[in-house]
Amino acid sequence: MMLRLGVETGTAEDLAQETMLNVWRKAHLYSAEKGAASTWIFTIARNLRIDHIRRQSSRPYVDLDDVEIESDAPLGSAVVEQSQIVARVAKALDVLPPEQREVVRLSFIMEMPQSEIAERTGIPLGTVKSRLRLAYDRLRPLLEDLH
Amino acid sequence: MTISFHPDIATLMSFSAGTLDEPYAVVISTHLAMCEACREQVKRTNLIGGALLSLEPATEMSAGSLDRFMSRLDDAEPVQPKQQSKPGVPAPLAAYLPDGIDAVHWKFSGPGVAIADLPTSRNASGRLMLLRVAGGRKVPEHSHGGQELTLILKGAYRDRFGVFAAGDIADHDEDVEHQPIAEPGEDCICLVAVDAKLSFRSRLVRTLQPLFGI
Numbered sequence: 027m028m029l030r031l032g033v034e035t036g037t038a039e040d041l042a043q044e045t046m047l048n049v050w051r052k053a054h055l056y057s058a059e060k061g062a063a064s065t066w067i068f069t070i071a072r073n074l075r076i077d078h079i080r081r082q083s084s085r086p087y088v089d090l091d092d093v094e095i096e097s098d099a100p101l102g103s104a105v106v107e108q109s110q111i112v113a114r115v116a117k118a119l120d121v122l123p124p125e126q127r128e129v130v131r132l133s134f135i136m137e138m139p140q141s142e143i144a145e146r147t148g149i150p151l152g153t154v155k156s157r158l159r160l161a162y163d164r165l166r167p168l169l170e171d172l173h
Numbered sequence: 174m175t176i177s178f179h180p181d182i183a184t185l186m187s188f189s190a191g192t193l194d195e196p197y198a199v200v201i202s203t204h205l206a207m208c209e210a211c212r213e214q215v216k217r218t219n220l221i222g223g224a225l226l227s228l229e230p231a232t233e234m235s236a237g238s239l240d241r242f243m244s245r246l247d248d249a250e251p252v253q254p255k256q257q258s259k260p261g262v263p264a265p266l267a268a269y270l271p272d273g274i275d276a277v278h279w280k281f282s283g284p285g286v287a288i289a290d291l292p293t294s295r296n297a298s299g300r301l302m303l304l305r306v307a308g309g310r311k312v313p314e315h316s317h318g319g320q321e322l323t324l325i326l327k328g329a330y331r332d333r334f335g336v337f338a339a340g341d342i343a344d345h346d347e348d349v350e351h352q353p354i355a356e357p358g359e360d361c362i363c364l365v366a367v368d369a370k371l372s373f374r375s376r377l378v379r380t381l382q383p384l385f386g387i
Binding site (some may be wrong): 043047062064065066067068069071072073075076111112113115116119120130131133134135137138139140152154155156158159162165166169170 | 181182187189190191192194217219222223224225226229346
């Protein structure tokens with residue numbers, strides 16, 4: 027993921043190391059009810075990358091996990107095994123229509139803003155948005171198993 | 174808090190992916206602090222990232238990488254959760270409003286309308302601002318140069334889409350035209366992210382736009 031930022035290998039490796047270091051340092055804050063470990067690691071890597079982009083700034087990206095918002099949401103009563111959900115979502119992603127899978131991957135892995143996806147692929151911005159929505163609709167039944 | 178208007182799911186997916194420009198990310202974070210339903214939604218969209226990550230092929234790290242990592246682990250201290258809160262300011266916004274909402278320097282922007290720009294990092298391309306509209310006053314009819322995200326912090330406004338009250342978010346594309354009118358009573362204060370100057374329709378307003386800076 028870090029390698030695909032367009033940054034040189036050294037920086038990607040630094041960020042990957044930084045990610046694993048943060049996973050280690052924050053491990054006591056992680057709880058399985060909050061979600062799958064791979065999702066948690068994804069968000070740590072994403073936040074570090076954003077901090078890296080904004081490094082000239084003294085204002086870090088707001089990390090919701092750190093803010094510890096009080097939640098009255100039911101704690102996933104029938105907590106389906108989280109890693110199973112990830113595996114099922116991964117499977118579903120694999121069989122998305124190719125044009126939907128492409129915008130999702132460009133978004134989450136290549137980390138392109140919607141406008142950049144439109145530019146690179148030559149499809150209108152409105153189509154980028156509607157493909158993201160369609161992809162979500164397909165994944166929704168699996169994702170909603172979270173609760 | 175009953176919230177009727179939420180961000181487009183495509184916007185939440187981009188938030189999860191970490192690809193929103195800073196002003197938009199701040200508006201979404203602030204909405205999440207106020208909206209339980211969207212916090213749940215973002216857990217789901219984050220899961221897409223986690224699942225995709227598990228599908229990506231692994232890359233070899235360079236030689237010596239593991240040794241360096243192990244030595245860094247020795248010095249690593251556990252991280253404690255940050256608690257940042259200001260009375261009346263949702264936590265994600267606190268860093269952008271260090272002295273609270275009452276200390277904001279408002280700029281006159283038309284009858285009953287005032288704006289205040291909030292500083293963002295140099296890499297942000299959009300603009301983050303507070304908009305204050307006195308009860309019963311109109312924001313001039315406008316279309317958008319790009320995506321506009323508006324989160325109501327206080328008060329309420331009405332436009333052709335309905336009544337937007339505290340916690341509600343209006344997620345508009347560039348082709349949307351609307352004319353919000355603040356509901357009678359208290360000032361309506363909104364947090365707004367725009368990626369281009371708003372374009373107002375009337376020629377008079379267009380002429381005045383550079384003067385008022387909106």
